[in-house]
Amino acid sequence: MSVLVVTEQRAGKWHKMSWEALAAGQQVAEALGTEVSVAVLGSSIDPSGTDSLAQELAGNQVSRVLTVQHELLEDYTPDGYASALRQVIEKISPRLVLFPHTYQVRDFGPKLATSLNRPFLSDAIAVRVEKGELVFVRPLFQGKMNADVSLAGDPPYFASIQSGAFRPDSLKKSETAALIESVAVSLEGAEIRTRPGEWFRESKGEVDLSSAEIIVSVGRGIKDPQNIPLAEELAKALGGEIGASRPICDNGWLPLDRQVGSSGQTVSPKLYLALGISGAIQHVVGMKGSKTIAAINQDSSAPIFEIADYGIVGDLFEVVPALTEAIKQAKEE
Amino acid sequence: MNIFVCLKQVPARDSVIRVDAAGSWIEEPNLSHEMNEPDAFALEEGLRLKEKHGGEVVTVSAGPARAASTIREALAKGADRGILIEDDRFTDVDTLATARALAAALKKESCDLILTGLQSDDAGFGQTGVILAELLGLPHATIIMEVNVQEGAISVKRELEAGWFQNVDIPLPALLTIQSGINKLRYATLMGIKKAKNKPLQRYSPDELGADLTPSQIIRRLYTPQKTKGTQFLEGSPQEAAAKLAEKLKFEACVL
Numbered sequence: 001m002s003v004l005v006v007t008e009q010r011a012g013k014w015h016k017m018s019w020e021a022l023a024a025g026q027q028v029a030e031a032l033g034t035e036v037s038v039a040v041l042g043s044s045i046d047p048s049g050t051d052s053l054a055q056e057l058a059g060n061q062v063s064r065v066l067t068v069q070h071e072l073l074e075d076y077t078p079d080g081y082a083s084a085l086r087q088v089i090e091k092i093s094p095r096l097v098l099f100p101h102t103y104q105v106r107d108f109g110p111k112l113a114t115s116l117n118r119p120f121l122s123d124a125i126a127v128r129v130e131k132g133e134l135v136f137v138r139p140l141f142q143g144k145m146n147a148d149v150s151l152a153g154d155p156p157y158f159a160s161i162q163s164g165a166f167r168p169d170s171l172k173k174s175e176t177a178a179l180i181e182s183v184a185v186s187l188e189g190a191e192i193r194t195r196p197g198e199w200f201r202e203s204k205g206e207v208d209l210s211s212a213e214i215i216v217s218v219g220r221g222i223k224d225p226q227n228i229p230l231a232e233e234l235a236k237a238l239g240g241e242i243g244a245s246r247p248i249c250d251n252g253w254l255p256l257d258r259q260v261g262s263s264g265q266t267v268s269p270k271l272y273l274a275l276g277i278s279g280a281i282q283h284v285v286g287m288k289g290s291k292t293i294a295a296i297n298q299d300s301s302a303p304i305f306e307i308a309d310y311g312i313v314g315d316l317f318e319v320v321p322a323l324t325e326a327i328k329q330a331k332e333e
Numbered sequence: 334m335n336i337f338v339c340l341k342q343v344p345a346r347d348s349v350i351r352v353d354a355a356g357s358w359i360e361e362p363n364l365s366h367e368m369n370e371p372d373a374f375a376l377e378e379g380l381r382l383k384e385k386h387g388g389e390v391v392t393v394s395a396g397p398a399r400a401a402s403t404i405r406e407a408l409a410k411g412a413d414r415g416i417l418i419e420d421d422r423f424t425d426v427d428t429l430a431t432a433r434a435l436a437a438a439l440k441k442e443s444c445d446l447i448l449t450g451l452q453s454d455d456a457g458f459g460q461t462g463v464i465l466a467e468l469l470g471l472p473h474a475t476i477i478m479e480v481n482v483q484e485g486a487i488s489v490k491r492e493l494e495a496g497w498f499q500n501v502d503i504p505l506p507a508l509l510t511i512q513s514g515i516n517k518l519r520y521a522t523l524m525g526i527k528k529a530k531n532k533p534l535q536r537y538s539p540d541e542l543g544a545d546l547t548p549s550q551i552i553r554r555l556y557t558p559q560k561t562k563g564t565q566f567l568e569g570s571p572q573e574a575a576a577k578l579a580e581k582l583k584f585e586a587c588v589l
Contacts, residue, residue: 078463078472078473078474079472102494103475103476103492103493103494106459106460106463106475106476107463107474107475107476108463109460109463110428110458110460110463110464110467111463111464111466111467111473114429114432114463114464114467114468115467118549119427119428119429119549119550120428120460120464121550122458122459122460123457123458123459135553139457139558140455140456140457140555141344141350141359141454141455141457142454142457143558144350144557144558145350145352145359145555145556145557145558146555146556146557146558147552147553147554147555147556148552148553148554149550149551149552149553150550150551150553151549151550151551152547152548152549152550152551153549193472193503193504194472194474194501194502194503195501195502195503196499196500196501197499197500197501197502198499198500199493199497199498199499200497200498200499201496201497201498202496202498213588214588238588238589246513246514247513247514249514250513250514251514256496257496262494263476263492263494263495263496263512264495264496265495265496266495270586270588271582271586271588281457291586292582292586292588293562294578294581294582299347301349301557303558305560305564305566306558306559306560306562306564307562308562308564309562309564309565309586310564310565310567310578310581310582310586311564311565311566311567312566312567312574312575312578313566314571314574315571318571319571319574319575322571322572322574322575322576323575323578323579325575326572326575326576326578326579327579327582327589329579330579330580330582330583330589331589
């Protein structure tokens with residue numbers, strides 16, 4: 001009863017979270033005293049074992065690499081991916097199937113598990129084994145709480161690993177390449193009901209926040225678009241860019257290309273100053289790599305303070321103008 | 334077009350959440366509740382599609398008795414009727430059990446389009462819609478930012494990661510999970526609130542629907558996350574705290 005890790009690639013390029021899921025798979029398999037295998041799906045995965053993606057996977061400590069090739073897996077569809085993986089799972093009967101918690105996995109993971117009448121634990125930030133039983137940790141209530149969750153019933157168990165929970169550099173490499181094995185799946189065009197189009201991007205003249213050294217970011221706490229200039233003045237004093245959490249861009253208070261988080265940009269500036277941002281996981285995954293994080297929030301229990309180096313609990317409408325002045329002064333001295 | 338919108342009632346956004354005595358869920362009694370925000374966007378999208386293409390908007394919720402107020406709010410905004418599957422266990426039961434109950438109620442209806450929010454603001458699994466589609470044998474698409482109706486099909490704009498999008502064509506009937514920000518929410522009018530009182534609200538118990546609420550994801554313990562960083566809290570008046578932060582940024586973080 002092994003652990004199976006399902007990776008994600010598109011047009012020959014890895015989704016980076018695949019490595020975090022694989023690191024999680026290695027650690028859980030070790031705790032369970034079992035083996036980990038890893039699967040890669042696509043239309044151009046060479047089943048002969050010479051595929052470069054498969055070979056890259058085989059360089060890690062895994063019992064085997066499973067390649068799943070079918071022309072109907074070229075563009076991602078929930079029907080195609082769920083059907084192919086169901087066939088793989090039925091063939092190898094894993095105890096646990098782990099995925100990276102990507103948008104794509106959110107789209108088909110629960111469908112796959114449901115088709116096997118099993119639950120899907122999304123968003124795991126830790127996994128441990130207690131008396132032989134798997135216990136997952138996942139955030140609830142917008143990150144204000146964590147829960148230890150176990151899954152009832154028989155295997156296979158399904159879970160997705162949230163970004164940042166397992167370090168890709170903790171991956172155990174292997175000097176001897178693992179066995180690469182092709183798993184044949186049968187798919188019919190008729191079972192794929194959706195027609196996916198090309199990927200596209202919208203905003204023109206996009207702001208590249210990823211190269212900014214200082215970002216002042218605003219969240220719901222800013223309350224009104226008329227208050228945005230407060231943050232802009234602070235950003236100007238600091239010589240930084242302005243960023244925002246999702247609700248601010250949803251409301252059109254700042255353009256979409258200012259959005260930081262899973263659906264926006266991932267940033268790692270020297271300083272990230274969060275104003276009135278609670279710190280929901282979708283935002284945090286986009287900025288937690290920042291060197292220094294400072295947060296100003298009215299709610300002392302806001303999850304942003306879990307990752308902040310400096311915190312001020314207070315009214316941002318009072319603190320921010322004072323901070324702008326203090327920064328100007330500190331720069332002059 | 335018969336449009337069904339699934340709504341969840343969740344603790345109000347600014348609620349102070351406390352762990353209950355059993356340590357496995359939150360203290361419910363003193364909380365105020367509201368419509369889950371992503372679901373509000375799903376409702377708005379449903380109402381707009383009805384206004385454009387005709388038909389009916391039906392709201393469906395699985396929750397304790399208090400969830401009826403969220404359905405009434407939807408009726409006040411313009412939904413035609415509501416369905417409440419009522420049971421206290423829905424407050425903390427897992428997504429599979431919730432989706433099974435919703436599926437059992439929806440199987441009694443003739444649905445062209447089912448809409449849900451992409452996730453709930455409380456449990457945040459983000460999967461009830463996807464599971465529901467699978468249980469009903471319907472195609473689905475998630476994290477939708479635009480819906481265009483064609484003859485017997487729809488074309489949707491799906492949000493991908495890092496600013497990418499994709500259009501997807503789906504035959505009807507289908508299920509979509511709606512992303513926040515897809516539209517601008519309306520307020521209920523006084524007339525709407527008045528009318529809502531006379532709109533039909535059908536209540537079911539899970540038993541009547543033959544829905545099994547045995548959870549398959551069991552919360553063993555709920556707790557406040559441990560801080561991973563030793564945050565330095567800077568105290569004093571706004572001026573004092575701001576001055577301290579400026580100093581820290583200059584001399585400790587060296588970013589000025």
